[in-house]
Amino acid sequence: MIKEEVHGATEEEQQAQSKKAMKKQQKEAEKAAKKAEKQAKLAAEQQSTDEDDFAKDRYGVSVMVQSQQKLDRTLVRVQDLAPEKADQLIWLRARVHTSRAKGKQCFLVLRQQQFNVQALVAVGDRASKQMVKFAANITKESIVDVEALVRKVEQKIESCSQQDVELHIERIFVISQAEPRLPLQLEDAVRPDGEGDEEGRATVNQDTKLDNRVIDLRTTTSQAIFRLQSGVCQLFRDTLTNKGFVEIQTPKIISAASEGGANVFTVSYFKTSAYLAQSPQLYKQMCICADFDKVFCVGPVFRAEDSNTHRHLTEFVGLDIEMAFNYHYHEVIDSITDTMVQIFKGLRDNFQTEIQTVNKQFPSEPFKFLEPTLRLEYTEAVAMLREAGVEMGDEDDLSTPNEKLLGRLVKEKYDTDFYVLDKYPLAVRPFYTMPDPNNPKYSNSYDMFMRGEEILSGAQRIHDAQLLTDRAVHHQIDLEKIKSYIDSFRYGAPPHGGGGIGLERVCMLYLGLHNVRQTSMFPRDPKRLTP
Amino acid sequence: MPMYQVKPVCGGEMNVDVPTCMYKLPNIHAQQGNSRTSEHALQNGEVDSAVKALEVRQDEIMRKLYELKAAVEGLAKTVTTPDADLDLTVSSSLSSQACSSTLFKGATDLDTLLGKDLGALRDIVINANPAQPPLTLLVLHSLLCQRYRVLSTVHVHSSVTSVPPQLLSCLGPRHADSYARHMFQLGFTLIWKDVPKLQMKFSVQNMCPIEGEANVARFLFKLLAPYPSDPALATLVDSWVDTAFFQLADCSAKERAVVLRALNSTLGRSPWLVGSEFSLADIACWCCVLQSGAAPSAPSNVQRWLMACENLGHFGPAKLLLQ
Numbered sequence: 001m002i003k004e005e006v007h008g009a010t011e012e013e014q015q016a017q018s019k020k021a022m023k024k025q026q027k028e029a030e031k032a033a034k035k036a037e038k039q040a041k042l043a044a045e046q047q048s049t050d051e052d053d054f055a056k057d058r059y060g061v062s063v064m065v066q067s068q069q070k071l072d073r074t075l076v077r078v079q080d081l082a083p084e085k086a087d088q089l090i091w092l093r094a095r096v097h098t099s100r101a102k103g104k105q106c107f108l109v110l111r112q113q114q115f116n117v118q119a120l121v122a123v124g125d126r127a128s129k130q131m132v133k134f135a136a137n138i139t140k141e142s143i144v145d146v147e148a149l150v151r152k153v154e155q156k157i158e159s160c161s162q163q164d165v166e167l168h169i170e171r172i173f174v175i176s177q178a179e180p181r182l183p184l185q186l187e188d189a190v191r192p193d194g195e196g197d198e199e200g201r202a203t204v205n206q207d208t209k210l211d212n213r214v215i216d217l218r219t220t221t222s223q224a225i226f227r228l229q230s231g232v233c234q235l236f237r238d239t240l241t242n243k244g245f246v247e248i249q250t251p252k253i254i255s256a257a258s259e260g261g262a263n264v265f266t267v268s269y270f271k272t273s274a275y276l277a278q279s280p281q282l283y284k285q286m287c288i289c290a291d292f293d294k295v296f297c298v299g300p301v302f303r304a305e306d307s308n309t310h311r312h313l314t315e316f317v318g319l320d321i322e323m324a325f326n327y328h329y330h331e332v333i334d335s336i337t338d339t340m341v342q343i344f345k346g347l348r349d350n351f352q353t354e355i356q357t358v359n360k361q362f363p364s365e366p367f368k369f370l371e372p373t374l375r376l377e378y379t380e381a382v383a384m385l386r387e388a389g390v391e392m393g394d395e396d397d398l399s400t401p402n403e404k405l406l407g408r409l410v411k412e413k414y415d416t417d418f419y420v421l422d423k424y425p426l427a428v429r430p431f432y433t434m435p436d437p438n439n440p441k442y443s444n445s446y447d448m449f450m451r452g453e454e455i456l457s458g459a460q461r462i463h464d465a466q467l468l469t470d471r472a473v474h475h476q477i478d479l480e481k482i483k484s485y486i487d488s489f490r491y492g493a494p495p496h497g498g499g500g501i502g503l504e505r506v507c508m509l510y511l512g513l514h515n516v517r518q519t520s521m522f523p524r525d526p527k528r529l530t531p
Numbered sequence: 532m533p534m535y536q537v538k539p540v541c542g543g544e545m546n547v548d549v550p551t552c553m554y555k556l557p558n559i560h561a562q563q564g565n566s567r568t569s570e571h572a573l574q575n576g577e578v579d580s581a582v583k584a585l586e587v588r589q590d591e592i593m594r595k596l597y598e599l600k601a602a603v604e605g606l607a608k609t610v611t612t613p614d615a616d617l618d619l620t621v622s623s624s625l626s627s628q629a630c631s632s633t634l635f636k637g638a639t640d641l642d643t644l645l646g647k648d649l650g651a652l653r654d655i656v657i658n659a660n661p662a663q664p665p666l667t668l669l670v671l672h673s674l675l676c677q678r679y680r681v682l683s684t685v686h687v688h689s690s691v692t693s694v695p696p697q698l699l700s701c702l703g704p705r706h707a708d709s710y711a712r713h714m715f716q717l718g719f720t721l722i723w724k725d726v727p728k729l730q731m732k733f734s735v736q737n738m739c740p741i742e743g744e745a746n747v748a749r750f751l752f753k754l755l756a757p758y759p760s761d762p763a764l765a766t767l768v769d770s771w772v773d774t775a776f777f778q779l780a781d782c783s784a785k786e787r788a789v790v791l792r793a794l795n796s797t798l799g800r801s802p803w804l805v806g807s808e809f810s811l812a813d814i815a816c817w818c819c820v821l822q823s824g825a826a827p828s829a830p831s832n833v834q835r836w837l838m839a840c841e842n843l844g845h846f847g848p849a850k851l852l853l854q
Binding site: 387 | 654687689713722732
């Protein structure tokens with residue numbers, strides 16, 4: 001009985017359900033009918049429009065470029081669009097930055113790297129209503145080929161980099177279509193901090209930017225940053241080559257940890273394990289012992305430091321210098337500081353537009369420096385800090401806040417963002433640092449600072465095997481592990497010194513940015529391995 | 532003489548009322564009282580021979596010191612009186628450098644002038660525009676170099692694109708010890724920078740920047756010699772310095788002519804502009820006269836004074852820049 005009842009109940013339920021389903025079906029049928037009607041209408045419309053679209057072959061989505069044919073068409077660069085090109089019919093390939101339809105016309109902003117230009121499709125004898133509609137519906141960031149007339153404009157177009165001309169589009173073909181939903185909007189990504197809050201507009205946070213780095217790199221700010229970074233590298237190479245330095249390549253897989261032993265990445269190496277180089281230090285020094293006299297290298301450096309700060313990366317590009325000197329390690333300091341000054345000057349003179357572009361999003365004071373570079377001694381720095389109320393011992397290392405404070409004090413007095421601090425206490429430097437000849441507490445070592453942050457740390461190295469052994473023993477380093485290093489000085493080694501600079505840090509500090517990830521194209525930190 | 536002696540504080544005869552409830556003891560000091568008489572005599576009468584010898588020695592030392600002081604004063608007079616200087620310039624065969632080191636006397640101690648040394652080099656930073664090289668400061672710099680161990684450095688600020696080579700070497704060749712900053716008493720850092728007005732920074736913590744070449748010159752001169760203690764003379768120096776910078780340096784020819792006449796009449800009465808000694812007034816006026824280009828057409832007393840200044844030998848660096 002009970003079963004039956006249950007059965008009955010389910011039947012009832014089923015009946016009820018079928019009733020519901022019936023209703024649903026009915027509704028759906030109605031909907032479908034409506035839809036079909038609409039579609040028919042639309043198709044009819046389409047047909048009718050297609051029929052009287054005289055500009056049919058002037059727009060469309062072109063077939064995928066598979067190198068079917070080699071056209072002799074010359075494409076003009078957006079940055080070359082100037083009033084001199086007025087009234088010329090040109091071809092151009094660019095991205096659709098924005099599009100805005102307005103009745104019978106559609107305004108597009110076409111972008112090529114950091115340059116952009118306004119373009120216009122208007123219903124007329126060349127373009128049809130359908131063509132305008134098509135242009136308005138091209139998704140942002142799609143790549144298009146455009147044939148257009150260059151026209152001078154009466155009023156400057158403030159929103160574009162090419163302010164004096166606009167394009168009157170005659171043909172437009174989509175070469176590569178972007179998906180309609182972008183993970184981030186370019187305008188949002190370049191909006192200065194703070195401005196978004198006021199107007200209720202969006203800004204893009206760092207992680208979103210880094211997750212979608214390809215799109216983020218298209219922004220004017222990113223374009224400018226990485227062009228400037230390339231400039232730093234170029235200037236570094238040019239200056240040093242002119243000074244008679246030789247560029248060397250050093251291995252990145254090494255058998256023993258070069259500095260200390262902490263902070264190295266271990267990788268499996270066939271049946272044993274190896275390490276990723278923390279710095280090309282040993283190899284630079286070996287090259288000096290091999291009579292290359294002055295060497296530099298540009299290459300990746302790995303640090304297994306689990307520090308999530310604004311200025312630490314686990315992999316970065318090191319610009320390393322090592323040189324033999326004659327009598328005093330200040331010859332090395334002079335060489336390095338002069339190289340830095342040449343880089344700063346080159347950036348100041350040749351990268352002003354890039355600097356201004358970055359400044360629009362991240363305002364900062366222009367980078368100031370002195371030539372020759374200001375050199376202060378460690379004891380002086382300690383005295384300056386004490387005068388400012390900081391309590392520290394003579395041989396204490398500078399803490400990060402103290403470095404910043406010192407940077408401010410130096411800037412106030414000398415008005416320079418770049419200076420050298422010389423004669424560090426021996427106790428806070430690595431074992432291979434040459435001690436000061438007059439005061440055993442100090443050493444022939446130096447740090448260089450940009451905007452109060454350390455960018456380079458260097459020293460005169462010990463080039464005497466015996467002294468090196470003594471110092472290593474004093475630091476309780478296992479002599480077996482550094483045997484090959486010490487051995488390289490046994491067969492005559494010239495006195496030498498050097499230092500290493502982090503490319504990303506230099507760019508960040510030169511531009512006054514606040515995070516080193518902004519100047520690393522695909523940054524690696526303890527929490528990020530992709531993209 | 533094992534111990535020093537003291538006279539009795541109160542008289543020997545004193546009647547003390549002794550309570551009768553206690554028993555009496557004989558005076559324990561009374562027995563020694565008799566043996567003390569000879570020492571009493573020493574204390575009241577003649578002095579011990581050892582003390583005497585000491586006094587004689589002290590007198591001798593003092594006498595020698597007075598002699599030395601007189602000798603030095605005599606020497607200073609012959610060297611620093613303007614007449615003696617003028618004699619030198621007239622004969623002009625003698626090296627003027629020889630007397631220059633003793634030109635400015637007076638107690639000037641960097642610790643009292645610039646505050647206690649905290650271990651940092653006392654660095655005077657001067658921001659100057661390369662369009663207007665501060666000649667007076669270069670003269671004062673060379674004077675400071677004779678007085679102290681000065682670390683001189685020239686920098687170019689990034690706000691200036693290029694600077695003529697003579698401005699880079701205007702503080703003379705590099706000091707041989709310049710690699711060790713701690714070995715110097717004073718730093719003189721000249722920065723060629725795009726500044727509207729010359730600027731000096733010393734201690735950013737306790738001092739605001741000093742603006743204007745005249746004011747910086749006053750500051751630097753005080754490191755060499757104290758200002759005249761006579762307020763009237765001090766005011767005269769100040770007044771001449773201002774005249775030099777406001778009326779000679781960049782003004783109409785008419786105004787300049789008036790100042791030159793005033794200089795001429797003052798220099799007719801005394802060898803130097805203020806008082807009987809070479810002072811900041813002379814340095815400032817010399818530089819401004821030369822800089823304005825009025826030197827060749829200056830009146831005779833001014834010409835003579837210009838020569839006398841030059842013969843002191845401090846104006847070398849400034850002259851190099853004028854050429």
